[in-house]
Amino acid sequence: MAESKLNVLMCGTGEYTTGWVGSGASTSDKKVGVVGLTCFDLRRLGKIGELAMVGVNGKKYPQIRTHLQEKIADVYKDLDVSFKSYPDDNTVDAEAYKQAIDDRKAGDAVIIFTPDSTHYPIALYAIEKGLHVLVTKPATQLLEHHQHLIDAARAKGVVCFVEHHKRFDPVYSDARARARTLGEFNFYNSWMSQPKLQLETFKAWAGKDSDIRSARHYYLDCGLELTKRSTSYYLNSHHIDIHTWIMEGRGVPTRVVASAAKGIATSDEFGCVPETEDTITLLVDWESVDSDKHRGTAVYTSSWTAPLKAGIHTAQHWYYMGAKGEIAVDQAHRGYDVVYDDTGKASFNPFYMKYSPSETGHFDGQRGYGYVSIEKFIDAARDVNAGKIKASDFDKHGLPTIANTVLTTAILNAGRISLDQKRPVLIKKNGDKYSLE
Structure with a gap:
């Protein structure tokens, strides 16, 4: 079975996803984010298909889109920063992630960068819908919840990685x-x-x-x-x-x-x-x-x-x-x-992340370990969808699986x-x- 592009939902709209922290661009080493930039580039390279983003406060999206246009689209050649957003631009909804996940189909993926205490309910909801999950560290705050995610991912046969980028x-x-x-x-x-x-x-x-x-x-x-x-x-x-x-x-x-x-x-x-x-x-x-x-x-x-x-x-x-x-x-x-x-x-x-453009003006950070940790997950999910490997097999590869x-x-x-x-x-x-x- 040939590999198809992976549809991805980015859960969380903050610094690590967009580089936007409410008052403007982050002043840390993630000024234009990591998750969004990586996913936009992987879409350009043909690994990702549809992109969506979900947060709590939809009223932030106009500023986020302007930020992404100025800091990413206007800086790198051929990089499309468009995405479907949840909730709409006039709504604040702490459970918007449920609708966003419900709109995905089995075999799609969710990347979770939200407050620590929300990782477990969001990841579990996604896994039970048959979605592959990459969750930022810590995967959960409670050992009981972590072990529940292990069991749930195995039962559904989906990839569940923790974004421990230091391994890369x-x-x-x-x-x-x-x-x-x-x-x-x-x-x-x-x-x-x-x-x-x-x-x-x-x-x-x-x-x-x-x-x-x-x-x-x-x-x-x-x-x-x-x-x-x-x-x-x-x-x-x-x-x-x-x-x-x-x-x-x-x-x-x-x-x-x-x-x-x-x-x-x-x-x-x-x-x-x-x-x-x-x-x-x-x-x-x-x-x-x-x-x-x-x-x-x-x-x-x-x-x-x-x-x-x-x-x-x-x-x-x-x-x-x-x-x-x-x-x-x-x-x-x-x-x-x-x-x-x-x-x-x-x-x-x-x-970690190279933000300076290549000699052709394209994004040039594909070798950064912040990028690689996300790409490894995307590749794993695509391989499972294509029937090349079982999700549980990645536990034997030294990768940061759940x-x-x-x-x-x-x-x-x-x-x-x-x-x-x-x-x-x-x-x-x-x-x-x-x-x-």
């Missing part, structure tokens, strides 16, 4: 392969932070706007706990996934203890809700699956209250020590610095419980399922 960073990918040659795991330490200005983008997600209220109503109606967004879910998810990827088939996390710093995000300057933490550290015990003599320790730290003028948008580094060697990776400073008179030194990462990323959610969920209840949390495995105690 060539340095991280190479380091992972080398780490697996270093014998038993001993110690891992990771750091990821973003400047305080990022709080302006995310503080509305702490329970103030309709995006998250819709999710709260869904969770309460179902008798489920709503877990708040935190810097750990947002940032620690990156490097926890890299470590669980390194440890795949070799070790399991068994115990999580969390600690948090507070006071900056909740200050008058930023005005986040009282529960908001600034910096979160998870201390995690790991056990080898091959040796009863070996145990390891991991320390994962994340913060969204870093200084404003550090010259980087995301500070990110990690260190791995095994029985036969060590690896250190600093992906914030890649030997590529630019100095501006007004703002000083800045370190850039063109390996099944291959379950331990990341287990650690994050355990960390949240540890913070809220001020106690260690155990991770237990029963058959092919995990539980928290």
